[in-house]
Amino acid sequence: xxxxxxxxxxxxxxxxxxxxxxxxxxxxxxxxxxxxxxxxxxxxxxxxxxxxxxxxxxxxxxxxxxxxxxxxxxxxxxxxxxxxxxxxxxxxxxxxxxxxxxxxxxxxxxxxxxxxxxxxxxxxxxxxxxxxxxxxxxxxxxxxxx
Numbered sequence: 001x002x003x004x005x006x007x008x009x010x011x012x013x014x015x016x017x018x019x020x021x022x023x024x025x026x027x028x029x030x031x032x033x034x035x036x037x038x039x040x041x042x043x044x045x046x047x048x049x050x051x052x053x054x055x056x057x058x059x060x061x062x063x064x065x066x067x068x069x070x071x072x073x074x075x076x077x078x079x080x081x082x083x084x085x086x087x088x089x090x091x092x093x094x095x096x097x098x099x100x101x102x103x104x105x106x107x108x109x110x111x112x113x114x115x116x117x118x119x120x121x122x123x124x125x126x127x128x129x130x131x132x133x134x135x136x137x138x139x140x141x142x143x144x145x146x
Contacts (some may be wrong), residue, residue, distance in 0.1 A: 022044045028037035 023038065025037055025040035025044055028040050
């Protein structure tokens with residue numbers, strides 16, 4: 001908005017400059033030399049118009065350059081935000097994978113410890129004879145024998 005106001009102000013100043021008369025034009029007009037005053041006024045208008053056009057072009061170039069710089073900055077900020085987002089996702093994923101791997105490793109260690117304890121308990125117990133006691137053997141009827 002400020003740039004637009006500056007551009008309009010420079011155009012307005014250029015318009016006033018175009019209509020301004022030089023000292024030579026005023027002297028010719030005061031002396032009553034209408035042709036010389038008109039010719040001088042035409043030269044003044046041409047020179048002032050060229051100057052106003054050049055100033056307006058410079059103002060437009062400055063405004064364009066600032067807009068381009070702003071766009072570059074906005075693009076860089078957006079690209080940085082994308083990179084930061086990607087890094088945050090990667091970091092979060094790495095932490096989740098690390099936590100899962102740690103839990104699986106701890107669980108595997110617990111299973112291994114449990115298996116070692118079962119093996120140690122089994123090794124510490126005496127051998128078991130699964131032969132039936134003769135008193136029980138006689139008590140089982142013939143039809144139940146397998």
